[in-house]
Amino acid sequence: MSAKQYSEDHRVVYYETNVTGTVGIGRLVDLMMLASEDQSKQLGVTNEKIAKRGLGWVVTQHIIDITRLPQADDVITLSTIAKSYNRFFCYRDFKVEDQHGNELVKMHSVFVLMDRQKRKIVRLPVDIITPYEAEYTKRIERLKTPQSVENISGQKNYRVRFMDIDANHHVNNVHYFDWMLDALSSDFLLNHRLTKMNISYRQEVYYGDQITSEVELDEKNLTTKHLITTGDQQNCLAECQWEKIK
Known part of the structure; x- marks a missing residue:
């Protein structure tokens, strides 16, 4: 079947x-x-x-x-x-x-x-x-886990709004993507195209939380690492591959 x-x-x-x-x-x-x-x-x-x-x-x-x-x-x-x-x-x-x-x-x-x-x-x-x-299947997939940010290239802070919460009572997935990519400069986003993304959710984010979005940019290899945290807690990690728009 x-x-x-x-x-x-x-x-x-x-x-x-x-x-x-x-x-x-x-x-x-x-x-x-x-x-x-x-x-x-x-x-x-x-x-x-x-x-x-x-x-x-x-x-x-x-x-x-x-x-x-x-x-x-x-x-x-x-x-x-x-x-x-x-x-x-x-x-x-x-x-x-x-x-x-x-x-x-x-x-x-x-x-x-x-x-x-x-x-x-x-x-x-x-x-x-x-x-x-x-x-x-009895097999559990062993997918690659995104690496955390080590050398911060950019950082932004946000407060989780009421409008960010979905029917499951936690932050809608789309906001994680926006927070992560918004830590990059507008110049980079306008001149590069996202080709791959590996995003892993660790802990939920709730209404009123203060979140920090950090990014590490490797300009040579056109890769970025992203991290969303609330305090000392890691909430979401991602790795991205980019290519320059010709």
Whole structure:
């Protein structure tokens, strides 16, 4: 039995793009997450059904490869498939294509189910995971962990606003991307294109928290390391690969 794939089309509108004229990576990840939610609704595994059991899906890591970010008025196809799972982790793949079937972005993500009250990971219930027809495996993927920042090239501080909190009562993923990339200079962001990103979530951030975003830039290799902290606690790490826009 092969896992069920889900696809949906989306027309990019101008307010989903930034000053570069492309969709920000955080916004694009949000659109891919929406596709996975729509698949879950189609299969009857709604967020409401999971919430009634005191549970909620949480992403622990994304690995993203970017050929080209979509632009305003592009019609893109968002595809996703829950490929495999074990007792605690669900591995899901995503793909973004243009109207001609050209791959623009691909993403591999790791999900867990969290007990909302105890804030602990729980075993994946059979009735929740079965509808996806994903392959069961005992293997736990050993994905590369992003390295932490050692030599700070840039730093910014933010306070988590009420509007930053989503229905799961923690900071929406898109804000982590914005905080991380905003620590880079506008000159760098205007003249370089993101090609790869490995982002790992450690601890949740909550309303009112004061967060610090630090970046380490290796100009020779065009790589960056990113770190989000609240006090002494590491909340999110990422490594990025860039290329200069010609």
